[in-house]
Amino acid sequence: MKKIFFLSFFLLTALTTYAQQALWGGAPVVSPEIHDDNTVTFRLKAPKAVKVQVTGDFLPPIPIQTPRGVWDAAGIADLKEGKDGVWEYTTPEPLGPELYSYSFIVDGLKMLDPANVYINRDVATVTNIFIIDGGRADLYKVNDVPHGTVRRMWYNSPTLKKERRVTVYTPAGYETSGKRYPVFYLLHGSGGDEEAWMALGRTSQILDNLIAQGKAEPMIVVMTNGNAAQEAAPGESKEGFIVPTMTPQDSKEVNQGAFETAFPDVVKFIDKTFHTKADKHHRAIAGLSMGSFHSGNISRLYPDMFDYVGLFSGTPNTKSNPDVPAYADFDGRLKTQFAKKPALYYIACGRTDFVYKSVTDYRKLLDTNGYKYEYYESDGGHIWRNWRVYLTEFAPKLFK
Missing domain, CATH: 2.60.40.10 (Immunoglobulins)
Structure with missing residues (x-):
């Protein structure tokens, strides 16, 4: 009887251990x-x-x-x-x-x-x-510093005629400080969405750490969905668990300037919902790749909206489709934008990036017209490793 008991006990223990490994991975x-x-x-x-x-x-x-x-x-x-x-x-x-x-x-x-x-x-x-x-990578970690809050929210875009989702970072102490904060709009690249800069760009970790070190001003960071035909990231909208693609849904709508034209909708929502400093001097916009195209054109289309502009691995050059209202009169609108003397116009690109030539050509255009900008060049190409670096370089320059 004892042998049967102990055999049963060991079998049960083995099965339990196996089950726990399966359960807990x-x-x-x-x-x-x-x-x-x-x-x-x-x-x-x-x-x-x-x-x-x-x-x-x-x-x-x-x-x-x-x-x-x-x-x-x-x-x-x-x-x-x-x-x-x-x-x-x-x-x-x-x-x-x-x-x-x-x-x-x-x-x-x-x-x-x-x-x-x-x-x-x-x-x-x-x-x-x-x-x-070590080094810059420590900015990408969760460290023993005060932490901000990340919200996933929905706002109404009258221009696009739909509810859309946005990710918003507020700095540590926002809820209790009673202060108003500057706002940084951070845009993703082609195939991305409002989650990209959080997951791949480590935005909340970078901002938490830079602010705690006194290297960046406490700010609100708004990460929008740059696909005008899309409500939200794949799996987060009524479309369900669709397969993510580089050109989600109706990409033609995005290419025709709908996102740029509708951008004041999200700015109004943020200013109404959060404690913001709602003026040009306390707003920044930047993006990577497609997001740099959007950032450059939004800031050109609305020259009194943003005092800080960042183009990461891309340009706003739209001379190939001047018939689109949002992209019309490229040179004239660019002249107007720089006549208003933006506090910072920042361009960053990797030496082996496939957009390097177009970025170089755009810089020559700015140089020819005497438009002041700041340039940062890194190793590597069109990769998130570079875009995280650019964020760590750009954010400390804002709202000083």
Whole structure:
């Protein structure tokens, strides 16, 4: 009887342990493992696999020719199979401080690392992430500093005739200070939405840390959805769980200046809903790629709305479609904008970015006309690593 009891007990214990691992997602391996010297080991248990690779932005990029120019794709490295079917790869050199993303490729099938629960979505691509501490990357972490509040809200856009969602960051102490704050409108790129700058750009962490260090003024940051035909991010609207694409829904509507024309709708909502300093001198607008196109054209279309303008990896040049009302009279409106002497007109771009030439050409246009701007050039291309850097450089320059 005792033998039967103990056998039953051990079977029950084993089954319970197995069930708990399944319930809590117990990982059979550690991955990624960040070593003391900042080399990193990636592991995947795949005993039946023939070939396992890791792809990520910590590896040397692979240049890919696209219709829009050369694009830097994430590099690829092979894992080696070891004991018990566990495949492993360790970076040959330490990684510098940064937020990195990666995925596995198993026999040609791309997949997430089952040992790492931390992921980001960029358009329709989902990847794992990890951070190497130190330097600028410490701004991307949640540190022991006062934290702001992030709200997902809906506002009515009479111009677009729909309810739309917006993400709003308010700095630590906003709810109790009784003060009014300047507002920074931060716009995403093609395929993005009102979640992009929060998840991929680490906006709340960056602002929390810069404000706590006294390097940036306490400010409200508004992250809109730049797709005029879209109510909200995929999965967050009545469209349901649609597949995210680079040109969501009716992209023609976006291309025809609808978003730019309707932008005062969200500004009015923010000024009505939050404790803002509702004037040009206390408003900034910036964006990446498509968001830089939007930022440049919105600030040109409404020259009395924003005193600070940031163009990250892009330009507002619309001379190819001058018949669109929002883009008409490019040179005249640009002249009017600079005649009003914006406090800061900021341009940033990577040296290997496929938009580098168009950015250089736009800078020549500004130089020819004597329009003052500030330029920041970095390594790398059209990537979030650069856009996080540009945000950390741009935000401290605002509202001084």
